[in-house]
Amino acid sequence: MSLSAHLPALQVVLPLLSAPLAVLLRHGGFACAVVTAGAWAAFAAAVGLWLQAGEVGVVSYHIGSWAPPWGIEYRVDRLASFVLLLVSGTAAIVLPYSRASIEREIPREQHYLYYAMFGLCLAGLLGITITGDAFNIFVFLEISSLSTYVLIALGRDRRALAAAYRYLIMGTIGATFIVIGIGFLYLMTGTLNLADMAERLRDVESSRAVLAALAFLTVGISLKLALFPLHQWLPNAYTHAPSAVTAFLAATATKVSVYVLIRFWYSVFGESLVYVELPLPRIMLLLSLAAMFAASFTAIFQDNLKRLFAYSSVGQIGYITLGLSFDSIDGLTASIVHLFNHGVTKAALFLLIGGMVIGLAKSGTVPPAPTFDRLAGLAKRMPLTCFGIVIAGLSLIGVPGTAGFVSKWYLIVAALEKEQFWLVGAILLSSLLAVAYVWRFVEVAYFKPAAEGTTRREAPLGLLIPAWLLVIATIWFGLDTSFTVGTAAEAAQQLVRVGK
Amino acid sequence: MTALHLAFLIPLLGALGIALAGRWPNLREGVTLATAALLFGTVLQLLEPVLAGARPELVLFELLPGLSIAFKVEPLGMLFGLIASGLWIVNSVYSIGYMRGNDEQHQTRFYVCFALSLASALAIAFAANLLTLFLFYEVLTLMTYPLVTHAGTDKARAGGRTYLAILMGTSILFLLPAVIYVWHVAGTTDFTAGGILPDGMDTGAVAVLLALFMFGTAKAALMPFHRWLPAAMVAPTPVSALLHAVAVVKAGVFSVVKIVVYVFGLDQLAGATDWLVAIAGFTIVAASVVALHADNLKRRLAYSTVSQLSYVILAAALLAPLSVIGAALHIAAHALGKITLFFAAGSIYTAAHKTEVSQLDGIGRRMPWTMAAFGIGALSMIGLPPAAGFISKWYLVSGAMSQGAWLALCVVLLSTLLNAAYFLPIVYRAFFRPLSADDEHHPHGEAPLPIVLALSFTAAGTLALFFFPDVPLALAQQLVKS
Numbered sequence: 011m012s013l014s015a016h017l018p019a020l021q022v023v024l025p026l027l028s029a030p031l032a033v034l035l036r037h038g039g040f041a042c043a044v045v046t047a048g049a050w051a052a053f054a055a056a057v058g059l060w061l062q063a064g065e066v067g068v069v070s071y072h073i074g075s076w077a078p079p080w081g082i083e084y085r086v087d088r089l090a091s092f093v094l095l096l097v098s099g100t101a102a103i104v105l106p107y108s109r110a111s112i113e114r115e116i117p118r119e120q121h122y123l124y125y126a127m128f129g130l131c132l133a134g135l136l137g138i139t140i141t142g143d144a145f146n147i148f149v150f151l152e153i154s155s156l157s158t159y160v161l162i163a164l165g166r167d168r169r170a171l172a173a174a175y176r177y178l179i180m181g182t183i184g185a186t187f188i189v190i191g192i193g194f195l196y197l198m199t200g201t202l203n204l205a206d207m208a209e210r211l212r213d214v215e216s217s218r219a220v221l222a223a224l225a226f227l228t229v230g231i232s233l234k235l236a237l238f239p240l241h242q243w244l245p246n247a248y249t250h251a252p253s254a255v256t257a258f259l260a261a262t263a264t265k266v267s268v269y270v271l272i273r274f275w276y277s278v279f280g281e282s283l284v285y286v287e288l289p290l291p292r293i294m295l296l297l298s299l300a301a302m303f304a305a306s307f308t309a310i311f312q313d314n315l316k317r318l319f320a321y322s323s324v325g326q327i328g329y330i331t332l333g334l335s336f337d338s339i340d341g342l343t344a345s346i347v348h349l350f351n352h353g354v355t356k357a358a359l360f361l362l363i364g365g366m367v368i369g370l371a372k373s374g375t376v377p378p379a380p381t382f383d384r385l386a387g388l389a390k391r392m393p394l395t396c397f398g399i400v401i402a403g404l405s406l407i408g409v410p411g412t413a414g415f416v417s418k419w420y421l422i423v424a425a426l427e428k429e430q431f432w433l434v435g436a437i438l439l440s441s442l443l444a445v446a447y448v449w450r451f452v453e454v455a456y457f458k459p460a461a462e463g464t465t466r467r468e469a470p471l472g473l474l475i476p477a478w479l480l481v482i483a484t485i486w487f488g489l490d491t492s493f494t495v496g497t498a499a500e501a502a503q504q505l506v507r508v509g510k
Numbered sequence: 511m512t513a514l515h516l517a518f519l520i521p522l523l524g525a526l527g528i529a530l531a532g533r534w535p536n537l538r539e540g541v542t543l544a545t546a547a548l549l550f551g552t553v554l555q556l557l558e559p560v561l562a563g564a565r566p567e568l569v570l571f572e573l574l575p576g577l578s579i580a581f582k583v584e585p586l587g588m589l590f591g592l593i594a595s596g597l598w599i600v601n602s603v604y605s606i607g608y609m610r611g612n613d614e615q616h617q618t619r620f621y622v623c624f625a626l627s628l629a630s631a632l633a634i635a636f637a638a639n640l641l642t643l644f645l646f647y648e649v650l651t652l653m654t655y656p657l658v659t660h661a662g663t664d665k666a667r668a669g670g671r672t673y674l675a676i677l678m679g680t681s682i683l684f685l686l687p688a689v690i691y692v693w694h695v696a697g698t699t700d701f702t703a704g705g706i707l708p709d710g711m712d713t714g715a716v717a718v719l720l721a722l723f724m725f726g727t728a729k730a731a732l733m734p735f736h737r738w739l740p741a742a743m744v745a746p747t748p749v750s751a752l753l754h755a756v757a758v759v760k761a762g763v764f765s766v767v768k769i770v771v772y773v774f775g776l777d778q779l780a781g782a783t784d785w786l787v788a789i790a791g792f793t794i795v796a797a798s799v800v801a802l803h804a805d806n807l808k809r810r811l812a813y814s815t816v817s818q819l820s821y822v823i824l825a826a827a828l829l830a831p832l833s834v835i836g837a838a839l840h841i842a843a844h845a846l847g848k849i850t851l852f853f854a855a856g857s858i859y860t861a862a863h864k865t866e867v868s869q870l871d872g873i874g875r876r877m878p879w880t881m882a883a884f885g886i887g888a889l890s891m892i893g894l895p896p897a898a899g900f901i902s903k904w905y906l907v908s909g910a911m912s913q914g915a916w917l918a919l920c921v922v923l924l925s926t927l928l929n930a931a932y933f934l935p936i937v938y939r940a941f942f943r944p945l946s947a948d949d950e951h952h953p954h955g956e957a958p959l960p961i962v963l964a965l966s967f968t969a970a971g972t973l974a975l976f977f978f979p980d981v982p983l984a985l986a987q988q989l990v991k992s
Contacts, residue, residue: 409652410645411645426690427694435683442682442683489573490571491574491575495574
């Protein structure tokens with residue numbers, strides 16, 4: 011068999027292998043090279059899989075040639091291939107960035123551990139996305155979660171420990187809920203293969219146990235994806251984790267959780283169960299709206315830029331889940347597009363902030379927190395960094411010409427299709443909150459006078475280039491949407507068709 | 511490479527050139543002037559084919575399936591494009607005199623943003639569909655924001671905040687849903703003669719949609735969303751002159767006319783615009799009353815702009831072919847007249863450092879060119895011959911008569927009186943009152959030559975448009991015929 015037939019396995023195995031290798035090497039530089047190579051290989055595999063899934067619809071791979079439902083199946087449909095691209099692509103950009111970024115943030119002797127954990131986390135996230143087996147999802151979820159706790163705890167600030175601990179507690183509760191849900195499903199169907207499970211669920215559809223499974227899974231996953239008000243772990247984790255970790259998590263961890271939710275809702279339970287038997291859409295709608303307003307509003311009053319954008323993430327996740335509450339192809343498309351666009355935008359933002367704190371630090375010292383009092387007149391000192399943040403901020407607002415506009419457009423089209431005119435107003439009003447928090451940065455960075463004797467001192471190029479790659483992507487996906495919208499629309503149609 | 515490509519490429523490359531030449535002011539200003547001249551030449555090339563009935567098109571790329579970023583030159587856009595690019599040359603000459611005369615900071619940023627704003631204004635003028643229009647409408651807001659806050663002071667920051675909050679807030683809250691709603695019901699957002707909305711649409715829905723569009727394009731400064739315009743007066747005067755008398759506000763009323771003609775269609779709107787006539791009429795009168803009480807010259811001009819912009823909205827809302835011609839002509843006439851007035855205000859500030867109307871006693875004797883030009887601009891605002899404002903008002907009144915819209919007629923009449931009441935005293939003061947004792951000790955003459963040249967030129971243009979209105983008139987008539 012040729013290499014291309016084994017792409018699904020390689021997709022996970024390569025980054026998974028890079029992690030223990032990094033530990034064995036025990037050297038920051040070598041570890042970085044190995045894990046980066048793993049991530050790039052994973053990205054190449056993701057591109058290959060995206061092409062394959064475009065041709066045949068669904069790529070199914072049987073681990074060890076054991077046919078499903080007995081063996082474990084890796085299953086790549088349009089949605090999975092899209093998320094795989096996002097996750098591996100972000101890793102491929104963040105890893106080279108890490109080298110200069112963690113230099114000051116993590117003690118040198120721990121560098122190889124950072125890369126090992128990063129490789130594990132990447133493998134876990136890719137595994138969740140690619141697998142077609144319910145218990146496998148749980149296993150990979152734990153792999154990615156445990157490595158994430160470590161990554162967050164690597165932050166220099168002691169508060170990083172508390173943040174990681176908090177996330178550990180909440181994440182574990184979420185994982186427990188998920189495993190209970192999966193247990194119920196296994197009990198009722200006797201299978202763990204997702205496709206097979208969906209088949210068999212039709213016979214036992216409205217039994218209490220199945221509904222309980224749906225409820226447990228939804229709540230558990232909502233915790234992982236930071237749905238308001240289960241988002242408490244997120245702001246601290248994003249604020250105190252090392253910059254590169256924040257960027258990677260913001261673009262991938264919550265997004266993969268959304269993916270799992272879509273997977274269970276559409277590919278396992280099916281629309282009738284989710285949208286008719288339980289009032290999930292209504293709950294989702296209310297919580298999404300609460301997130302869009304409460305979290306965005308909280309963001310306006312944050313003093314730490316990382317924290318501000320962390321709250322903004324909670325608000326933006328509200329847009330993604332709002333699309334899910336519509337029960338329509340357009341709504342689902344909007345969710346999937348925003349999942350991708352917001353991932354790219356937030357990664358760009360946090361990478362820029364990472365470069366900014368390094369630029370703010372005196373040489374050889376630990377970078378300070380990016381609080382607003384340190385940002386006065388920053389545009390003079392770091393024009394490129396600040397301009398990048400403004401562009402990414404415009405995308406958060408949803409200004410046309412940026413990626414954020416495209417997702418908002420679809421969200422509004424979906425709301426109009428349902429004739430929910432007040433919802434259109436709500437979506438647009440909440441964008442105005444984004445104007446407020448983005449402009450807070452603009453006013454401080456561009457109008458407050460800088461300290462005397464400030465000279466131009468941009469963030470190091472090694473940090474600026476990866477960040478700007480993503481800023482350009484933010485604009486690119488706002489102008490040429492054939493890839494993002496095209497893939498998302500195909501994915502939504504595939505999900506709804508299969509779910510019927 | 512067509513002229514349409516060039517019309518966007520030239521200002522973009524110009525902006526790049528200005529940025530690169532930033533260290534050598536003479537070269538930088540040379541690049542600005544060359545860019546402006548080239549751009550006007552390019553836009554002028556489009557005129558002949560458009561007058562002959564051609565509609566040059568350019569599709570850039572597909573933003574969303576079925577929705578492209580595309581451009582198509584039609585008569586109204588041609589008119590707006592000509593005005594914006596033509597006046598940019600004059601304004602650049604003026605800017606050079608003003609920015610150097612006042613030793614302004616960050617001049618490179620100023621010229622770069624100016625070129626980019628012009629590119630966005632042209633993109634609005636030539637937009638082939640609502641999505642393209644909306645995209646560049648927002649870009650224009652963002653590009654002019656650094657110009658409004660140019661001074662960097664607290665006052666500038668506060669003005670910029672109002673500017674951005676109102677323009678962006680209304681466009682996101684009202685304009686965007688209106689665009690998406692049109693896409694939802696019509697399946698297209700292309701500007702098409704006769705409108706694109708499906709027949710038999712509910713009158714109530716049409717009225718709501720119209721309201722979303724009219725208040726969404728706050729650049730047209732319909733009350734109560736007019737506050738950004740006086741707030742934007744913290745900008746340097748060349749910005750107020752070209753952007754807040756020509757490019758930005760005209761982008762607003764241009765969008766209004768374009769949406770009324772090409773999205774709704776005059777027939778579809780019959781009966782749905784009474785409220786708009788009333789609000790536009792109210793804006794005309796109320797803004798004039800505020801202007802009457804404003805002592806700050808730029809503030810008075812700003813409220814005069816608010817009032818004059820609603821002439822265009824009123825003319826469009828009357829839905830008569832004649833009044834729509836009047837709307838198109840008024841875009842041109844008001845542009846020339848108002849830019850002259852702002853140039854004069856900036857000239858007074860540069861030469862005499864005066865900003866209030868009450869300080870202008872006898873200044874006409876020291877600055878005869880400036881104040882003569884001011885007088886011509888004022889005539890155009892009032893709508894008296896031999897200034898361009900007379901022609902547009904003529905068509906507006908004829909249209910109102912053909913519709914039997916007596917309310918509109920009364921408003922125009924009242925506004926003419928009010929305009930005379932707040933402009934003529936300035937001219938009177940300047941020429942017939944003696945200089946105050948304090949001023950006797952601070953001699954000054956005319957403003958620097960570039961400034962005087964620029965304002966004389968636009969004043970002459972105001973008169974010329976009265977005697978030779980052929981080209982704008984032909985374009986306006988095509989707009990109604992198509």
